[in-house]
Amino acid sequence: MLEVLSSKYTVLKSHLQEINKEQHKGMSSNQRGSVTEPITDANKRRRLEFPTAKKPLQIFVRTLPTDDSLIVKDGYQWRKYGQKVTKDNASPRAYFRCSMAPICPAKKKVQRCLHDKSILVATYDGEHNHGALHESSSSTPRGSSVAKQLPSMANDKEAMDILALSRWSQTDSRHIEEVMHQDNYGSNIKVEEYVSSLIKDPEFTMSLAEAVARSITGEIKQQDLDLNLNIPEE
DNA sequence: CGAGTTTGACCGGCGC
């Protein structure tokens, strides 16, 4: 797995360098990832007891086609408190609260992607007010205790694939849906554009590296990432 | 019996 990861990283890195060279030659359009949302929007929420200053974090997770659960393994333990079918998406949206701390304000919504039902879109609201992530916990099904969970995502037979991990805005999530919905002809160009924009985002790079590292060892800390990962800035 | 899920009811913001 390490070898595969390493080789893919090398390919991606070289591809990134090529793209950066081309882009440095001339254009500064499409500043993706710089979309600013009014903070007041989040603070308006009636029952929001703890203000959330940052825009929501969105994670896209690929699941097995046969897997119809709305479980996103992200290292935290979540308790489901509601489910709704929304107007814009026939798939039900599940609402989760963090259950690792008694008054943790963190919440998340999980819903299947409109265009690809094998992809789960998890939207996070609020920040955890407790430090340690639990390596193996998740939005666990009923009756499953933490001790029953597998020691790391790498061993998880549900074989979920983190597609991307970044602080995407609503605009970005719509964009990726548009990209996914393209037919094969010409879609590669759009995908490359989008990948290049993601790679240029340092938050995305760090988040992705962290997620991959955690999936392998479950033990790598942020400081280790800062020290060991040499992320190209050009 | 406790912890977690399900699901219909309820609440409040928002647009018309």
Next chain:
DNA sequence: GCGCCGGTCAAACTCG
């Protein structure tokens, strides 16, 4: 004011 809609509540239920 009214209706729609997303988010939340809470009683009933399930499971270990």
